[in-house]
Amino acid sequence: MSAPLWPAPTATGPVAATVPLPGSKSVTNRALLLAALADGPGVVRQALRSRDADLMVSALRALGATLVPTRESAAGVDWEVTPGPIRGGASIDAGLAGTVMRFVPPMAALADGPVFFDGDPHARKRPMGPILDALRSLGARIDNDALPFTITGPLAGGEVTLDASGSSQFVSGLLLTAARFEKGITIRHVGPPVPSQPHIEMTIEMLRAAGVTVDDSERDLWRVEPGPIAARDLTVEPDLSNAAPFLAAALVTGGTVTIPGWPVHTTQAGDALRGLLTTMGATVGRPPGGTTTDLVVSGTGEITGIDADLHEVGELTPAIAALAALATTPSRIRGVSHLRGHETDRLAALATEINRLGGDAEETEDGLLIRPRPLHAGTFHSYDDHRMATAGAVIGLAVPGVEVENIATTAKTLPEFVQMWTAMLDTP
Numbered sequence: 001m002s003a004p005l006w007p008a009p010t011a012t013g014p015v016a017a018t019v020p021l022p023g024s025k026s027v028t029n030r031a032l033l034l035a036a037l038a039d040g041p042g043v044v045r046q047a048l049r050s051r052d053a054d055l056m057v058s059a060l061r062a063l064g065a066t067l068v069p070t071r072e073s074a075a076g077v078d079w080e081v082t083p084g085p086i087r088g089g090a091s092i093d094a095g096l097a098g099t100v101m102r103f104v105p106p107m108a109a110l111a112d113g114p115v116f117f118d119g120d121p122h123a124r125k126r127p128m129g130p131i132l133d134a135l136r137s138l139g140a141r142i143d144n145d146a147l148p149f150t151i152t153g154p155l156a157g158g159e160v161t162l163d164a165s166g167s168s169q170f171v172s173g174l175l176l177t178a179a180r181f182e183k184g185i186t187i188r189h190v191g192p193p194v195p196s197q198p199h200i201e202m203t204i205e206m207l208r209a210a211g212v213t214v215d216d217s218e219r220d221l222w223r224v225e226p227g228p229i230a231a232r233d234l235t236v237e238p239d240l241s242n243a244a245p246f247l248a249a250a251l252v253t254g255g256t257v258t259i260p261g262w263p264v265h266t267t268q269a270g271d272a273l274r275g276l277l278t279t280m281g282a283t284v285g286r287p288p289g290g291t292t293t294d295l296v297v298s299g300t301g302e303i304t305g306i307d308a309d310l311h312e313v314g315e316l317t318p319a320i321a322a323l324a325a326l327a328t329t330p331s332r333i334r335g336v337s338h339l340r341g342h343e344t345d346r347l348a349a350l351a352t353e354i355n356r357l358g359g360d361a362e363e364t365e366d367g368l369l370i371r372p373r374p375l376h377a378g379t380f381h382s383y384d385d386h387r388m389a390t391a392g393a394v395i396g397l398a399v400p401g402v403e404v405e406n407i408a409t410t411a412k413t414l415p416e417f418v419q420m421w422t423a424m425l426d427t428p
């Protein structure tokens, strides 16, 4: 049975909207996990409420932590997190969340009994081998090389070598729990370059803020000393990667979109949008006066193609590809072969769906070539991928008659996407 179709609204003029964004998925799921591993009760404020975040909350509760929502608003939910002894016997649903399937198993290896993991049908195809092998070499028993699997600890930590070229989350996952291993951990990456370095920096910055000693002075080598993870009271930043489709709307319609609360310093991959969108023809800046943290992006209605290596910020690819499909000059996206292991094979999905609408997109070994060609009405399939769904919405702004299949899949990181999109377009 195919999922419902959502008629993507076509813009009737330049957008002029301010779009507050809920909290970062990546920060939320790291903060919740670190709080559950901490040396006392802590608070995570303005956490994202979404499928991936809900899955993390359920996983941590199943492992024995207590998470109580104390305040809920449009800005997110405040969680009081009280760590408990890590409990075996749990059954964990990772959904399609990379942050659950890669971050929770190292914590589960500290439990007092076996922990079972499974997820969505496609989650069983997402790469897990390197992190599971790493946990095995540290002493855990694991009965499969992908979801579903059962992990049985305990493990003491130590030294491990792995190939993290398929996902930075293999490194982040090990780093997040490492201080709780008796010997800490030393991780050495061997293989093609690790993608998404900003996400590894996010992990390290959050660990250091919790008092954990991390040595990352040598490339592809990380050492975490054993010790407590300090309980914190932290506020989650807005999700800058989820800003991508909204900021893209400014370029497509020749309008202006403002995102409040854009951090001045951040490790989020989405911060790279400032440079990428400038290259594609936007004006990007802070409002005059310099006292606010608003980010303002304006377009001209004409989009310039881009030649970009997105290896460090792969999750921005679907939005950039959607813009490229509407650009007046060709684009080349490089360095993102690891996107074949994301929510879907994003390179194949983007090429297929852009071409289905009459576009000219070609998959390369490590990216996409997208050449200008007029697009027409049709169905844009989402493959249960939140960022494919929002890419379809971006194209629909300029192409009448685009219908996005399963727009509800945006609930992975942004359950309010449709309302926010409609509100952006309705702003007088």
Ligand SMILES: O=C(O)C1=C[C@@H](OP(=O)(O)O)[C@@H](O)[C@H](O)C1
Residues within 6 Å of the ligand: 025, 026, 027, 098, 099, 166, 167, 168, 169, 172, 195, 196, 199, 314, 315, 338
């Ligand atoms: O650690 C994280 O929060 C993430 C790391 C990245 O994963 P990959 O390195 O697998 O691309 C990113 O694409 C994903 O959306 C979130």
Ligand SMILES: C=C(OP(=O)(O)O)C(=O)O
Residues within 6 Å of the ligand: 096, 097, 098, 099, 315, 342, 343, 387, 413
């Ligand atoms: C790759 C992504 O997610 P995940 O955390 O499931 O890997 C993403 O959100 O673009």
